[in-house]
Amino acid sequence: MTAKAFAHGWIDENRPRWSEWNRTIWEFGETAWREYRSAEWYAQQLETEGFEVERGSGSMPTAFSARRTRGNGPTIASYAEYDGVPDNCQAADTVERPRDGFSKRAGGHTDPHSALGIATFVGVLAAARAMERYDIAGTLAYFGEPAEKTRGSKPIHAAKGYYDHLDAAISFHPFYMLPLCNTARWDTHCGAGYSWVYRFICDRPETWPGAGSDSPIPASHAAPRAPGAGDAVAQMYLQGKVVRDHIVASGVSWSLNETILTSGQATADNLPSPEGEILYMARMPTVEMAHHLVASLDRIADAVAAMTHCRWERQWVAKSREGLANHAMAALAYENLVAAGPPVFGAEAVARANEMREALGRASIEAPFLPETERLVPPQEAEAALRRMLPETQRHFTSDDYTEYCWHCPTARFYVGRPALAPKPGEGPNPAWVMNALGGISACIDPMIASAAKTVAGTILDLFGKPEVLAEATAEFNARTGGGIGGTRWLAPQCDYAPPIDLGWPEYVTTPRGMDWSIPLR
Incomplete structure (x- = not known):
């Protein structure tokens, strides 16, 4: 039996174990920068498996960096993500309902990062078992990457040097768009992802013209008052939408999303809102375009602050670079995906999918899943x-911060089909809860995890066991960067900010009522 066959067999034999692991992370449903239980779960499991674990790597409380070394050999990396999305709490059920004890506004896994992390984790553990059995030398590096939904941890890890001594990295993501399903990225990788918060502060409302000074109440009910931070956030939101079509030339696929994090308190007594925050997330083809966009929105913030009697600050959340192709790594990952095989959804998965169709008022069918997923x-x-x-x-197209690895070592990015109901003529689109629930139903999501884990394990073992393959990938990396890290075409980390852990990110809290969902102020 080869080392790769042994690893595949270990994954199959341990399916009940890792299937429960996936449900554990999925049920946690934690969101960006607040994945405390998920990160600690991984750290404890890694220590049990003989890894040295640095908790809180990069000064990020829910990040980690783990390593396990056996002899002298290359260092091959992969990573877990484990952040969900607020307002997506869904039970692992075939009907729409939140997880027990929570409202639908709580966090939940969408793509799902719960299965992303468990798939790579299981693949790394299978490779570690094979290394022991077949006396294979090398180092396994495994990172905990929180807050991917905000492009959070990887730019920080990269800037702090965590990726500088890697020989290769393997990135996996569940399928989320066609044609990137059961395949690997070739030339067109993800683009830059920039995220930041504008904070408007009205801390001198008494200096607003016409406010007067003849009332013992700072802003009497009949007196004019400063517009304040609430109005600033509203104007920023609106004016950003007005000018967005004039910032980047048409004909380029990009996006800009915004959400209001906080917007003052106690304004009913004719008091100006003292502070408000609006977060932007830009997905651009290049870093250069992202810089241009930020500068344009900064000018709007200047104007809005002047209008509303505020001052403003910008706090960075993320600056992730566009990706870098590596054909040798892509070919290797796809070769191992072929060996693993695509997901195959069995009778139980089909039955659960048809239960969902019935809940949507549709008839059961023989093949309810999107055919491309298999x-x-x-x-x-x-x-x-x-x-x-x-x-x-x-x-470059779309955004994901795996691209940070691409500039520090040869990196593969591959996708495996996740369960998705096939659209049928005349039925209309499926609601979001359907995809979310499928990520928590073991019979439906486990085939994807198995395929991805085998792909990760096989790719790792090839990189350890075939020096010529790693040498080819390294030569390509050096050529594309003009000499590797620091080369003439190398793009340096853009991160020049502290981890944004102090913002009012949604989180779970424990109260006398039990665990609950909270959206705190900063």
């Missing part, structure tokens, strides 16, 4: 389909 797609074929969606000059 088909392999060669990377070059997926690349060609992706290019047909984009302008010829656009070289």
